[in-house]
Amino acid sequence: MKPLLELIGETAPYVTAFDVTAKDDVVLGWFKPEQRRYSETTLLSLSESLRSMALHGALIGAAANPVKARHYYLGSRADLRVFPVEATHSEVFQCVGRLEGIDRSNLFPIYKVSGSCLTDKGERYAELDGALLVLTEEQFIGLKGADASARPTWSPGQPSPYADALRPMAPEWLEPGRMLRTSLPGFPREDCAGHFDIRALCPMTLVSANACALVRHFPGYERYWISRCVFSCKDVVDPGQAQRLTCVFDGVGRFVITVESDEGQRLGRFKLEVVPA
Numbered sequence: 001m002k003p004l005l006e007l008i009g010e011t012a013p014y015v016t017a018f019d020v021t022a023k024d025d026v027v028l029g030w031f032k033p034e035q036r037r038y039s040e041t042t043l044l045s046l047s048e049s050l051r052s053m054a055l056h057g058a059l060i061g062a063a064a065n066p067v068k069a070r071h072y073y074l075g076s077r078a079d080l081r082v083f084p085v086e087a088t089h090s091e092v093f094q095c096v097g098r099l100e101g102i103d104r105s106n107l108f109p110i111y112k113v114s115g116s117c118l119t120d121k122g123e124r125y126a127e128l129d130g131a132l133l134v135l136t137e138e139q140f141i142g143l144k145g146a147d148a149s150a151r152p153t154w155s156p157g158q159p160s161p162y163a164d165a166l167r168p169m170a171p172e173w174l175e176p177g178r179m180l181r182t183s184l185p186g187f188p189r190e191d192c193a194g195h196f197d198i199r200a201l202c203p204m205t206l207v208s209a210n211a212c213a214l215v216r217h218f219p220g221y222e223r224y225w226i227s228r229c230v231f232s233c234k235d236v237v238d239p240g241q242a243q244r245l246t247c248v249f250d251g252v253g254r255f256v257i258t259v260e261s262d263e264g265q266r267l268g269r270f271k272l273e274v275v276p277a
Helices: 046-064 137-144 204-217
Strands: 018-023 026-031 071-082 093-104 109-119 124-136 172-175 179-184 224-233 243-249 254-261 266-276
Touching: 026 046, 046 071, 046 093, 046 109, 046 124, 046 204, 046 224, 071 137, 093 124, 124 137, 179 204, 204 224, 204 243, 204 254, 204 266
Parallel strands: none
Antiparallel strands: 018 026, 026 093, 071 124, 071 224, 093 109, 109 124, 172 179, 179 243, 224 266, 243 254, 254 266
């Protein structure tokens, strides 16, 4: 059987997993943290936690899929919970997860996955439950098309576009202390390297880093850690596509961030539970 990393559509630098193995119905893998945390005080930024565990979800899907050919696993929802740990640093993290069940939409199967993220000392750092649309290469091209130009290139040793994901934004208060909005410029194709191999799409990890950074503008949340994030995706973001982010304070420790296109189409939504540091 091909290695699991060859059965998914993501490649480096989006993929940082190594030593990926599957035994029975459990998939294990490791990754080294690389992304800046900005105002977050947890061991990993929420953005990197989502990226690493969503990627592990795709590997779980590849292990469970009876057809051992490359498929594309598109996240439609995720519920991430982050727990306090004693560790103040972790050189590597381990992801462990399994397939929980299979649903079916009108067009594609939906794999339901669960996983845990552990520190290098074995402490439980995070857990994720998620759902992935499963597409063959032909279905993926039929849905999103293939790149007419060469895909974004990246070579080992080059800086990762995911290490420093925050972009300049100028938030404006719609309701001071309760609601603010900002425009997020479109990410160039080079920033989407590795996501995916036949068609560059903007990873939600880039969007989530900028969306979550809006929390720091609210009084009392200049430094914080996100204990829970419930994310739903309505549509993918294309390279170069500008977005509009609206962040609403929904009560003590709760924020709702909506991601829309410039035309007002909803692309995704984050519901956050946040603890000020």
